[in-house]
Amino acid sequence: QKEVEQDPGPLSVPEGAIVSLNCTYSNSAFQYFMWYRQYSRKGPELLMYTYSSGNKEDGRFTAQVDKSSKYISLFIRDSQPSDSATYLCAMSERNSGYSTLTFGKGTMLLVSP
Amino acid sequence: GAGVSQSPSNKVTEKGKDVELRCDPISGHTALYWYRQSLGQGLEFLIYFQGNSAPDKSGLPSDRFSAERTGGSVSTLTIQRTQQEDSAVYLCASSWPGIEDEQFFGPGTRLTVL
Numbered sequence: 766q767k768e769v770e771q772d773p774g775p776l777s778v779p780e781g782a783i784v785s786l787n788c789t790y791s792n793s794a795f796q797y798f799m800w801y802r803q804y805s806r807k808g809p810e811l812l813m814y815t816y817s818s819g820n821k822e823d824g825r826f827t828a829q830v831d832k833s834s835k836y837i838s839l840f841i842r843d844s845q846p847s848d849s850a851t852y853l854c855a856m857s858e859r860n861s862g863y864s865t866l867t868f869g870k871g872t873m874l875l876v877s878p
Numbered sequence: 879g880a881g882v883s884q885s886p887s888n889k890v891t892e893k894g895k896d897v898e899l900r901c902d903p904i905s906g907h908t909a910l911y912w913y914r915q916s917l918g919q920g921l922e923f924l925i926y927f928q929g930n931s932a933p934d935k936s937g938l939p940s941d942r943f944s945a946e947r948t949g950g951s952v953s954t955l956t957i958q959r960t961q962q963e964d965s966a967v968y969l970c971a972s973s974w975p976g977i978e979d980e981q982f983f984g985p986g987t988r989l990t991v992l
Contacts, residue, residue, distance in 0.1 A: 769920075797979040799979065799980075806988075808882070808969055808971075808985045809969070814979065863909065865934065866921075866979070866981065867923075870919060
């Protein structure tokens, strides 16, 4: 079993839809949870960063963490064609004062006008 | 300010040749990471630098891979005797001291080994 599981998609939605992206993980030592967005032929860009269980909202984006279920989600409201990208979840635990990130494989999102 | 930059953006090489990939982190970022992203795969951690030291090299796939960092800034990833399975996008990321969870990525170098 891989440490982080993420459905690769693609997930196709019409413009304006609410999008739900999810990851599950097995390592209970993960403390920090992130979502990155990666456009084609670009590097990943940090979207959301959370530490504890609960919700964090930033504009149209909401990140949700449920540590008891080892499950994290990213919700996108009023999705736009410009949201079409691959979304990567990432998690980390501190090791002797530094963190390495463990990534999911990414979910490709396609938002059609 | 400027983001993380990487060069070259694309590199095509023949099997058996050596290649060098360069990363310029954001100024002031003491932590620097190299990752590899293969088609259909997630980001694979290769090596972590804190300053010029590499306390974690656990992700380097073989002794053909090495990396160095000088002046606490620029880093070079070297792949010797390249193989076709080395074809991938090599990504560099950097972060502020103490906030290593928030990593800023460069655009990557797309390596193709023929």
